Amino acid sequence: MSVIELGEYGADFTVNPYPHYARLRARGPVHEVRMPDGFQFWLVVGHEEGRAALADPRLAKSPSVVGVRPPEEELIGVHLLSADAPDHTRLRRLVTGVFTGRRVESLRPRVERLTHELADAMEGVEGAATEPARRADLVDAFAFPLPITVICELLGVPVEDRDSFRAWSSQLVAPTDERGLVGALEGFAAYLDALIEDKRAAGPSDDLLSGLLAARAEDGDRLSGPELRAMAYLLLVAGHETTVNLISNTVRNLLAHPDQLAALRADPALLDGAIEETLRYDGPVETATIRFTTEPVVIGGTVIPARQNVLVGLGAGDRDPDRFPDPDRFDVRRDTRGHLAFGHGLHYCLGAPLARLEARIGLRTLLDRFPGLELDPDSGSLDWLPGMLMRGTRHLPVRW
Template sequence: MTVPPLPPLFDRAFIDDPYPAYAWLREHAPVYRTRLPNGVDAFLVTRYEDAKAVLADLRLSKNAAVSFPGWQPGRTGIPGEHRSGIAAHLLNLDPPDHTRLRRLVSKAFTPRRIADFEPRVIEIADRLLDTFGPDPVDLVRAYAFPLPVIVICEMLGVPPEDQPIFHEWANGMIDRSGPRGGVGRSVKRVRGYLKQLIHKKRLALPDDPAADDLLSALVRASDEGEHLSEDEAAAMAFILLFAGFETTSGLIGNGTLALLQHPDQLAKLKADPGLLESAVEELLRYDGPVEFGTWRFTTEPITVGGVSIPAGEPVLAVLAAADRDPVRFSDPDVLDLARNEGGNLALGHGIHFCLGAPLARLEGRVAFSRLFARFPDLAFAAPAADLRWHSGLIMRGLHSLPVRTGTGADAHGCAVRPS
């Protein structure tokens, strides 16, 4: 039997809909070495059990500078993080440094603390929805992006008067369609601001010893002998900001698109709010915001899915492919908000599992429930051909999602095609 050719990787058609290529890779080359758009050769792992094993394998390092012989600043990780001196964060560290730094902030993301923040998340969501009018609105710019940015700014302790410029920089960090080097410049500006803000928090702490924002907690920990340097504190604040808004923004944007593409499932959710929790899990699985697990590098030869990988090689677990593996999930290309199989890898696995997962899930539940309660007739305001996705390697999210709030059909008289 003739094997069909692998669909092209990383072209525009792949960026818009990578799932046919992932299905081919799972079936014919589940551990596949390829050249990425940034010029780095890496192994892509696409089956669920293999990806899960890779995410938990401590023989895979997160520290490219130590474990990847071909490492050059800027070729892996977040653009500009090395030049800005904030690369020593959780996504780039191994134990024991990773263990020490994660322990310092994990108490801020306990289920109880996140639950206590829910009324404020609802208030922020409602305030953003209040700005929607009868004209078409970009759901990404007006809702999916600002909601998690405001939430993480408040958790970090960014003063309200500074949040507008902070939002501008945050947008610059994910807008890879802008001028060359724009992402790196935004990262540098955020780093400079955070370092200044940490210094201000340190000066203010004697007068406000009970301050419970995340930056004050980091300052307090470093002052109490937890061995957290100022650069480490800035790097920690940066990655909490970056991971805290981009993941949730993608969840809200991608999830709203999926729901509008599947009106039968949306109708079930409107009829039964009890489906909300499983709906968020299914939306994470079906078209989640993190397409690839973050960079990992073999520290010794390993075997994955029967393929030998030498030491010093980049390995990327493709979460979007793993979460559509038919061996793990029944009818994986079908959106089923009542699915109860659990275990998706959308927010990672192992010691690097997303620290803010409880917050992302809360924001997702609030965002969808408030959006469709306020605008039950939400509909597309543009055809599918106009939708564009960001071209970054790790994250998957829409540039924009034009919607109308008060009509049952979009202005073009057509529904966006199911993916």
């Protein structure tokens, strides 16, 4: 099997990777591929194979398996996405004791207030009364400030620092170069260390970071300093980046499929279906974070040797016709059970309930407050996030 050069697909692979995934899947569920920067890995594009790989303990998350210690681990520490059992089990037990379903549900009134405040601000954008429509960038005006404000308030992080987080986070999910990535990690590490010390000095509080500081397991185990920094880092980045794209991707796909938008407006009970279909059809995370084979592993009939890089294509698997018939059709009434957008197995996304809550409230507010919302036809081409980790656009120009 020859190595497939993804760079040969050109810019279209970033704009719309799904036809390329479909052609790969027609040749088999697993392929050895190489990025334009030379990074080589095994890509899983089948749903059944991807689901199995996500739960396979022979596919480790710790880069120590291949003798590597990436800058993230050196500067931030080991977090849930870079740990394997039993370390992962221990870390997840400590955080789930604090980040509970009850805590997430308690955020509902605040999320509702915030969405209406953001909608008020959108309605108040400057524009002469004679103009046929008002315009906004939905990412800047709504999809970004909603989840970043919620996660900052939840963790006990000053919301006024969110612009710094956005700059750092953008480098982390779509780095411009190694220097930019390291700079973002250094900025995050220094900020979080100072914030944690402030929390220690201030004493008990009801925010999540203070709860993590105080969290203890039944055996007295607790998070170390580096583990606390890494946990705060992961919750802060993952707690808003994915939700930004979930909201904006849902709006973009609804506006691009007016028949589905009309069905949703006619029957608001379809809102959850619209969110879940977006997660399947064009979810915010294109591929799961990297895994490493601890021994030779057979996936979809292909033998992947030990000490190899593996990426599970979440978006590719969720367009597999063997699992979802007519997968390239966006259908808010579809049965989407079993989609991989939040992962599967041990590393299933801890923040999935919060992401769904914010998306549900945010989208309901947008639909109610902006009945004439549409994509801005004068905005030009969309600026897609580079790389294969996140799926979305930097901006989403709309008008109403």
